[in-house]
Amino acid sequence: MGKQTLLPTLLITLFFLAPSAWAGDCSITVDSDDAMSFDTDEIVIDQSCDVIELTLTHSGDLGIEAMGHNIVFTRAEDLEALAQDAMEASDDDYVPAGDERVIAATDLIGGGESTTLELDPSLFEEDGDYRFFCSFPGHWGAMQGEVVIR
Ligand SMILES: [Cu+2]
Helix, strand or coil: CCHHHHHHHHHHHHHHHCHHHCHHHHEEEEEECCCCCECCCEEEECCCCCCEEEEEEECCCCCHHHHCECCEEEEHHHHHHHHHHHCCCHHHCCCCCCCCCCCEECCCECCCCEEEEEECHHHCCCCCCEEEECCCCCCCCCCEEEEEEC
């Protein structure tokens, strides 16, 4: 192998050796809108991340009172009951305070806003079955998805 081919070969090797070092894995953005939807139906939790920066954006125009969105993480089996109880928690942005079923939650935002949550991947067990959803009243049925642990 000549000197000229060595450097590209090295760079290509490094590229494939270090996929988990790319920032993309530990930095996730989910968009929401005025049509009551997230732009993804799964969120990947990469256990090799020290922390995952989860950013929720709202590309709509409607305000927080009419079309508020958040992302709440819970176990699949708790989803429905938690979503029902969350509707009553209007004083706490629809995330019941101190509720053990809430694994993590972003702030509630309205159109044009965004919020970032520092998420600890160790909150999720590798063989657990988790969901994320929006806990604004009436939204969880349309705004939910699967959490993929990796
Ligand atoms: Cu919502």
